[in-house]
Amino acid sequence: MMNEAIPNLTAFDEAALDKAFASLEAQARESAAALDVEAFRLKWLGRKQGLLNEVSDGWLKAAPGPAKKAVGQRFKVLKELVEALLEGAGPTEAAADAALRAEAIDISLPGTRRLTGSEHPITRTLNEIVSVFAALGYSVGVGPEVETDFYNFECMNFPPGHPARDTQDTLVVAAQERKPLRDRLLLRTHTSPVQMRTMEQQPPPVRIVIPGKVHRNDAADATHSPIFHQVEGLCVDTNITFSDLKGTLDHTMKALFGSAVKTRFFPSFFPFTEPSADVQISCIFCGGKGCRKCKQSGWIELLGCGMVDPAVFAFAAEKQSAYDPKKISGFAFGMGVERIAMMKYGISEIGSFFAGDMRFLGQFA
Numbered sequence: 001m002m003n004e005a006i007p008n009l010t011a012f013d014e015a016a017l018d019k020a021f022a023s024l025e026a027q028a029r030e031s032a033a034a035l036d037v038e039a040f041r042l043k044w045l046g047r048k049q050g051l052l053n054e055v056s057d058g059w060l061k062a063a064p065g066p067a068k069k070a071v072g073q074r075f076k077v078l079k080e081l082v083e084a085l086l087e088g089a090g091p092t093e094a095a096a097d098a099a100l101r102a103e104a105i106d107i108s109l110p111g112t113r114r115l116t117g118s119e120h121p122i123t124r125t126l127n128e129i130v131s132v133f134a135a136l137g138y139s140v141g142v143g144p145e146v147e148t149d150f151y152n153f154e155c156m157n158f159p160p161g162h163p164a165r166d167t168q169d170t171l172v173v174a175a176q177e178r179k180p181l182r183d184r185l186l187l188r189t190h191t192s193p194v195q196m197r198t199m200e201q202q203p204p205p206v207r208i209v210i211p212g213k214v215h216r217n218d219a220a221d222a223t224h225s226p227i228f229h230q231v232e233g234l235c236v237d238t239n240i241t242f243s244d245l246k247g248t249l250d251h252t253m254k255a256l257f258g259s260a261v262k263t264r265f266f267p268s269f270f271p272f273t274e275p276s277a278d279v280q281i282s283c284i285f286c287g288g289k290g291c292r293k294c295k296q297s298g299w300i301e302l303l304g305c306g307m308v309d310p311a312v313f314a315f316a317a318e319k320q321s322a323y324d325p326k327k328i329s330g331f332a333f334g335m336g337v338e339r340i341a342m343m344k345y346g347i348s349e350i351g352s353f354f355a356g357d358m359r360f361l362g363q364f365a
């Protein structure tokens with residue numbers, strides 16, 4: 001096979017031969033500068049496809065009789081050149097230097113800057129709430145986001161068909177009609193089911209906070225998102241009273257929003273607490289004087305709470321008999337993390353937390 005690098009010789013006069021060999025010599029010098037010794041040897045002196053073999057077969061042997069001598073002389077010169085080049089083959093110092101420089105690291109260039117990660121404002125707020133309770137001796141619990149109808153509703157004293165269920169527009173898992181209602185799966189609408197999961201696992205006393213993600217089939221607007229986060233709290237022991245609840249939440253609101261904040265408890269309803277209350281804090285924007293944010297009332301509603309309903313303890317007592325409502329009592333509360341974060345950081349669109357815009361998130365770094 002003819003090596004591609006060797007053109008066919010068509011003319012054998014002196015001038016044509018000089019030109020052909022001169023071009024090969026130049027090529028040999030070039031490869032000697034570029035290749036390492038072994039690659040150069042293979043290319044020019046290789047037994048099978050070395051270029052000198054190609055020249056010998058293609059030019060010398062093929063030369064017509066009268067031209068053989070002229071080709072042979074020049075071939076000899078070329079061969080000596082190649083052998084001489086082999087001795088000193090390898091990139092010249094300058095070429096080697098240039099190659100090194102191309103690969104080298106220029107330590108004077110600025111490096112690739114990697115953004116430092118930071119906590120998402122929701123995670124940060126959630127952790128802050130949890131640490132307020134950790135300091136009060138609460139532990140942290142978690143539960144599943146895909147929950148059964150029993151834990152999300154029934155054991156929290158929302159009986160099947162009860163209108164209180166309509167207050168939490170629920171996303172349910174499809175095609176479960178063959179299961180009994182209590183086993184059907186849904187996306188939990190609140191973190192309250194983890195109250196029951198905790199009580200089933202441990203007898204009183206219980207002091208626990210439960211941070212987590214919840215889902216509701218609510219249309220998104222400035223203050224509603226179908227996915228949001230809550231921190232649930234549950235405290236059960238002997239002689240837990242409403243004043244313990246008030247003191248605990250008053251302390252928490254002061255820890256989160258500053259010691260000047262006042263709290264007030266407004267009658268409310270939740271199926272799993274009795275009595276129930278909404279907690280309001282004095283408006284942190286106007287100090288309680290009345291402004292647009294608090295609709296001129298001076299107060300902002302922030303969370304729900306109440307004394308654990310005896311019916312809830314009755315469900316817990318099925319697994320842990322110590323939850324006897326005649327002997328123990330407790331309080332529970334649940335707060336929305338987004339709402340608290342929006343208040344703390346003055347954010348007016350809940351969607352900002354979920355849009356993934358670095359210009360927004362970077363401000364919390």
Ligand code: PHE
Pocket residue numbers: 189190191192232233270273304305306332333334335
């Ligand atoms: N689970 C209630 C909600 O999501 C909040 C709450 C929790 C109220 C605990 C009282 C006690 O609206």
